[in-house]
Amino acid sequence: MNFLGSLFFNIAMFGSCALLSLWGTVLKRVAPHRLLRLGQNWARFVLAALRLFCGIRVEVSGAENLPTAGGALIAAQHQSALDVMVWLTLLPRPSYVLKQELLRIPVYGGLLVPSGFIAVDRAGGAASLRAMVAACQAAIAAGRQIVIFPEGTRVPPGQRAPLQAGIVALARALDVPIIPAATDSGRRWGRRAFIKTPGPARVKIYPAISQHLPRAEIINTLATRFYEDNV
Numbered sequence: 001m002n003f004l005g006s007l008f009f010n011i012a013m014f015g016s017c018a019l020l021s022l023w024g025t026v027l028k029r030v031a032p033h034r035l036l037r038l039g040q041n042w043a044r045f046v047l048a049a050l051r052l053f054c055g056i057r058v059e060v061s062g063a064e065n066l067p068t069a070g071g072a073l074i075a076a077q078h079q080s081a082l083d084v085m086v087w088l089t090l091l092p093r094p095s096y097v098l099k100q101e102l103l104r105i106p107v108y109g110g111l112l113v114p115s116g117f118i119a120v121d122r123a124g125g126a127a128s129l130r131a132m133v134a135a136c137q138a139a140i141a142a143g144r145q146i147v148i149f150p151e152g153t154r155v156p157p158g159q160r161a162p163l164q165a166g167i168v169a170l171a172r173a174l175d176v177p178i179i180p181a182a183t184d185s186g187r188r189w190g191r192r193a194f195i196k197t198p199g200p201a202r203v204k205i206y207p208a209i210s211q212h213l214p215r216a217e218i219i220n221t222l223a224t225r226f227y228e229d230n231v
Contacts, residue, residue, distance in 0.1 A: 005053040012049040016042060021107040028114050035115040036093065043088035058086060062205035065179060066090060071140035073171055076181040077226045078149035079157055082201055083183055087147045090203075095144040097132065116144060129166065133173045140174050150222060157184065160227050167222070168215045177208035178218065180225040204229070 020042050027034050051057045066072070069092055076083055087094050093116070100119045103109040113119060118135045121128040136146050148170070150163040171178045184202040206225050209218055 002054075005055070009049050009053040012053065013046050016045055017108065021111060024111045025107060028111060032114045035111055039111075039115055040088045043085040046085055047089060057200050058082070058203065059200045060086075060090065060203045060205070062181075062207075063090065065205045065207050067145060068092065070143050071174070071176060072145040072179060073140075073174060073176045074145060074147045074179045074181055075150050075167055075222055076147055077183045078151050078154050079183050080154065083149070086183075086203055091145045091147070093142075093144045094147050095136075095139040097136070097146060097148040118146075133170060136170060136174055140176060146170075146174070151226075160223075163219050163222055163226075165215060165219060168211070168218050171211035171218075175211065177210050178222070179208045180206040180222050182206070182226050182229065 020038060024035055024038055027038060047058055066074075072091075074087065074091070076087065084096070087096070096112075096117045098112065098117055098119055100121045103112060103119055116139065118132060118139065120132045124131075139146055148167060150167045151161040152164050153161070155161045167178065182204045184204075204225075206229075209221055211218075213221075
């Protein structure tokens with residue numbers, strides 16, 4: 001991969017994030033309802049920069065399985081930062097479930113909850129889980145699409161992780177099916193957003209899994225979609 005292309009991409013991504021985060025602090029006070037759109041436009045810009053500077057495009061299959069409006073629960077595989085960007089561009093009103101530590105990022109972190117994202121204290125026990133479910137129920141009632149990463153953290157390509165069974169309890173509490181989504185970012189987007197090899201990044205969206213199926217069957221189906229099916 002061309003080093004200059006990677007460098008320019010990183011400058012574009014982090015520079016635009018800094019500038020738009022500053023603008024976001026203004027919107028947070030005067031027009032908080034516009035924060036989500038700001039984030040979506042930023043994600044589109046970043047993916048365009050990824051293609052321009054690094055020659056990496058995002059290929060999506062199964063988009064017909066996504067809702068065009070209304071509440072939904074997407075269980076997405078999490079390999080890289082790409083998995084965060086892509087759902088901002090694919091869903092009309094996404095609401096991520098994310099770890100509370102991200103709120104500590106200067107400036108940017110303060111915009112996440114006002115954008116409608118749901119922060120979880122992973123050390124908070126049952127009380128934290130109840131708060132997450134209540135926040136997700138409110139988001140679904142508002143017609144938003146919940147995005148959650150059942151792996152719980154980034155899992156490098158080619159590796160597996162135990163899936164959190166809480167995804168099943170959440171789907172039943174929300175009374176919505178689970179839409180699985182697998183990604184294949186290869187090793188093209190590392191933890192420091194340094195692009196290593198060219199080629200497409202693929203996202204495959206599968207038909208929904210009923211929330212009424214047995215827990216083990218749901219988890220096994222998600223694992224098959226993530227780790228065994230070809231993206």
